Amino acid sequence: MPSLLQSWSSVVLGINLAAASVIPRNVTTNAPTVALKNGSYYGVYSSQYDQDYFLGMRFAQAPVGDLRLRQPQSLNNTWAGLQNATTYQPECIGYGSDQWVLGNYISEDCLSVNVVRPAGVDTTAKLPVAVFFNPGGYYEGGNSDPRYNMSFIVQQSMEMGTPFIAVSPNYRLSLYGFMYSQEVVDAGVTNLGMLDQRLALHWIQENIEAFGGDTTKVTIWGESAGAGSVGAQLVAYGGRDDKLFRGAISESGFPSGLSSYPTVAEWQPIYNYIVESTNCTAAADTLACLRTVSSDALSTVFNSTFNGSIIGSASNFSPQIDGDMFVAAGSEQLKNGQFVKVPYLMGTNFDEGASFATEGINTTAEFVGDILSANPSMDNATVDTILALYPDIPEIGIPATLHGRPSPESGYGAQWKRVAAYTGDRKMHAGRRLASQSWASNNVTAYAYHFNVLVNGATAEMGAGHFREVAFVFDDTTGLGYNNSVSVDPYAGEPETFDQLAEMMSRMWVSFIVNQDPNEAQVSNVTWPRYTLDNPQNLVFDVNVTDLAYAEPDTYRAEGINYIIDNMWSVFRQ
Numbered sequence: 001m002p003s004l005l006q007s008w009s010s011v012v013l014g015i016n017l018a019a020a021s022v023i024p025r026n027v028t029t030n031a032p033t034v035a036l037k038n039g040s041y042y043g044v045y046s047s048q049y050d051q052d053y054f055l056g057m058r059f060a061q062a063p064v065g066d067l068r069l070r071q072p073q074s075l076n077n078t079w080a081g082l083q084n085a086t087t088y089q090p091e092c093i094g095y096g097s098d099q100w101v102l103g104n105y106i107s108e109d110c111l112s113v114n115v116v117r118p119a120g121v122d123t124t125a126k127l128p129v130a131v132f133f134n135p136g137g138y139y140e141g142g143n144s145d146p147r148y149n150m151s152f153i154v155q156q157s158m159e160m161g162t163p164f165i166a167v168s169p170n171y172r173l174s175l176y177g178f179m180y181s182q183e184v185v186d187a188g189v190t191n192l193g194m195l196d197q198r199l200a201l202h203w204i205q206e207n208i209e210a211f212g213g214d215t216t217k218v219t220i221w222g223e224s225a226g227a228g229s230v231g232a233q234l235v236a237y238g239g240r241d242d243k244l245f246r247g248a249i250s251e252s253g254f255p256s257g258l259s260s261y262p263t264v265a266e267w268q269p270i271y272n273y274i275v276e277s278t279n280c281t282a283a284a285d286t287l288a289c290l291r292t293v294s295s296d297a298l299s300t301v302f303n304s305t306f307n308g309s310i311i312g313s314a315s316n317f318s319p320q321i322d323g324d325m326f327v328a329a330g331s332e333q334l335k336n337g338q339f340v341k342v343p344y345l346m347g348t349n350f351d352e353g354a355s356f357a358t359e360g361i362n363t364t365a366e367f368v369g370d371i372l373s374a375n376p377s378m379d380n381a382t383v384d385t386i387l388a389l390y391p392d393i394p395e396i397g398i399p400a401t402l403h404g405r406p407s408p409e410s411g412y413g414a415q416w417k418r419v420a421a422y423t424g425d426r427k428m429h430a431g432r433r434l435a436s437q438s439w440a441s442n443n444v445t446a447y448a449y450h451f452n453v454l455v456n457g458a459t460a461e462m463g464a465g466h467f468r469e470v471a472f473v474f475d476d477t478t479g480l481g482y483n484n485s486v487s488v489d490p491y492a493g494e495p496e497t498f499d500q501l502a503e504m505m506s507r508m509w510v511s512f513i514v515n516q517d518p519n520e521a522q523v524s525n526v527t528w529p530r531y532t533l534d535n536p537q538n539l540v541f542d543v544n545v546t547d548l549a550y551a552e553p554d555t556y557r558a559e560g561i562n563y564i565i566d567n568m569w570s571v572f573r574q
Contacts, residue, residue: 034210050366051117052113054211055088057112057114057115058113059169060072061073061075061111063106063108064295068176077319090106090107099140104289116154126209126214128164129213129219131218131221132150132222133225141225152475153506154156162515168430174302180270183271189287195325201218205243219245219247220233223253227249231253233340234340237324237325247516249512251347251473254330255333256431277304278301329569329574334434343512347432349466350398351420356424356466359412401421436554440536445516481490500548504523526539537552
């Protein structure tokens with residue numbers, strides 16, 4: 001049987017699920033099987049981890065042809081016998097390094113889901129379920145990426161005696177999932193990537209019991225755009241609770257941090273460019289015309305658009321306020337208590353801003369230009385306030401791993417620590433603090449963390465930046481998926497404390513998934529405080545302290561972050 005490395009690191013071509021209706025000859029007697037609403041599957045048994053993998057199962061009809069740029073449609077077919085669920089389906093078409101550089105197989109036909117469970121679980125087990133939405137800025141990524149494989153953390157749950165089932169769905173990316181224009185609004189086909197996730201959650205409610213899961217114990221979980229996706233589902237439909245999940249985990253992405261919400265007027269030239277580039281201008285229904293364009297031709301147009309010809313920034317791919325799935329800005333819904341009231345584990349890394357800040361800023365005038373580039377309509381008084389709240393004092397900027405200013409030859413710019421502090425607070429830290437405060441003010445359980453580890457491959461100028469916690473949470477101490485042209489093994493050459501922290505963090509995540517409380521993780525004497533308004537605290541993960549973690553007051557850069565929170569929608573458009 002395939003090892004974990006073989007199963008998760010190989011990139012596999014998708015199969016036609018309408019094919020074989022009987023067990024193929026290569027199915028071994030110990031292959032796990034499952035009977036779902038539409039039909040049955042056989043998967044892969046891993047003897048190395050004593051787990052069952054069911055890979056590449058469709059949760060929706062293929063969004064191709066006339067279903068392109070439409071809301072996802074539930075499966076409408078059934079089959080007899082066993083279908084193959086031993087290989088990945090393609091990731092959704094995206095335009096970043098995760099797809100093009102790593103060479104992951106991609107297709108429009110991508111709406112599939114993977115399930116990993118302890119081996120031999122039957123339908124009476126009623127195990128908790130974790131659903132992981134992949135990161136990638138809404139323009140890249142997918143559920144076949146080995147960095148997001150679930151076997152390590154599921155193994156951790158088994159060793160703890162508190163097993164759970166892990167699920168990872170794909171969702172449409174880039175312009176396939178987040179097209180916006182007046183035509184898109186009028187047709188009711190906004191936020192398709194978010195609707196894909198929503199349909200996957202419904203598929204889980206209909207089918208997870210067959211895998212041994214409990215429909216009442218689902219936790220949604222994600223990092224970066226995946227964490228923003230979790231935030232989006234928390235505020236979807238005005239915060240309506242459809243009982244699709246009972247808990248949520250967000251790593252570096254929140255309900256108010258879905259990036260800016262471009263207006264229809266701002267998006268219209270992008271849509272017009274796409275229509276013109278595909279010779280659909282004269283069509284009575286331009287969306288219908290786009291559905292007839294070949295996949296390769298449309299992808300070429302989308303790619304040129306993404307690469308800066310029109311859009312200029314990946315941050316424009318995000319959920320939009322459409323008056324349906326999203327009725328208001330995420331920040332406004334949080335302040336009004338319009339979110340699903342479930343326990344929430346959330347956090348940021350110390351130096352998020354170093355991953356997003358503009359390099360090469362040496363003067364205050366250049367910093368002002370950078371501020372206005374993200375918020376062109378900002379008035380002078382607001383700019384002056386930001387300058388005062390984020391002064392050019394390296395000692396109070398980030399990352400703390402960089403002492404003083406960067407060297408002139410580094411290219412980061414003399415005001416790097418100032419720019420990084422502001423950018424990180426605007427993009428990440430303010431959203432996390434607002435969410436924590438909103439949960440606490442509504443008396444809903446919340447746990448907040450702050451990750452502070454300089455991993456292998458990270459320079460002092462980058463510090464504990466974005467994405468750095470992922471390998472620890474997944475307990476991926478082997479570095480599986482990291483030794484490539486996109487990323488490096490975060491553990492290589494580092495001390496044993498790195499492995500110990502991975503065990504601590506992964507066990508706390510398991511404990512939250514299983515118990516909705518990270519404090520039953522069977523780790524050290526560390527207690528993760530519940531977030532409250534009268535004593536707001538984060539748990540800091542740090543390999544340089546005795547117990548690898550400690551509680552801190554959630555007061556860092558308070559004045560600046562509070563200002564961003566107070567003006568999150570009116571000024572910062574989040």
